[in-house]
Amino acid sequence: MRRLGPALLAILCAAPLLVHADGNKQLQNVRGTVSYEHGKTSKHALAQSATIVLADSDFAITGDASIGAVVLPESSRITMGSDTRVQLAFFNQIQSTSAKFIIYQGTTRFKIEHPNGKPANYTFQTPTAQIAVRGTEGDIGVDGRDLTVNVYGLTDPNLPVVVTTEDGKKYALKAGQHLLASWVNGHIQTTIDALTEQAMTQFAELGAPVSDWQSAAQNVADNVTGGLVPSGIAGAVSGLGGFLHRSRSTAEATAAPNASPTPCATPKTSKVSGFLRKLTNADSQPSCASPSPSPSPPGA
16 A cells, blocks of 8 residues: 555646646647746647646747647637747636736737626736736737737727836727837837738738727728827826727817817828837927917907
């Protein structure tokens, strides 16, 4: 019996992983070289099409020309492109579904679900910003301290993706929008535009999104003034889910004399190709002019 003790103990220790494998956080090798790190151990490679259960704080890593996927119990999926390193900081479903991922490098696609109507609260931390996601399909690209965020679809249009940069500014992204942020001379320069095919090139290996992003991008182009959201209204953007849906004409018609400043209007939504030009001119752009007060009536 003494000889059987260690063997039985090993089986009992492994049993939870075997029993809960189907209902836990899993890393899948979709293609190529996919590995994981647990604790302070070295990387462990996954065979083609193999799956392993992840614990909180584990790392998932992909190599060149490789794709991995982290699949969560409520059907949400984080797909990792080539040369990507992601840490699953935590995941729980005690009252609502919440999770935090840390993206150190590479490209990821998130497809966050709302199972049984329960709220979902996912956070993706990058070297440049934190991205808060609920019921959303989109992409995050991290290249050093350069950040790209594409939003393809929202389960609830009143729950935008909220990007909070390291300098404290907040940006609300609706479906059909993308954000570019980069550190320039110690400052974060950010621009927001309607999605284009060019903006999706970085994520081509992850395939086509499920959401109808073309219609969403067209709606954004027709109804939203493009460009940087001024820091002075960052709090208003995060609190007013419908702010980015206002057309320029509606905003001008309803603006109060002492209202907070609104974004400077531009004839067209800027293109991704103009990003570098915006970075070099960001500090020299004039501020929005306040409307002149109406003249007083005669005899007043």
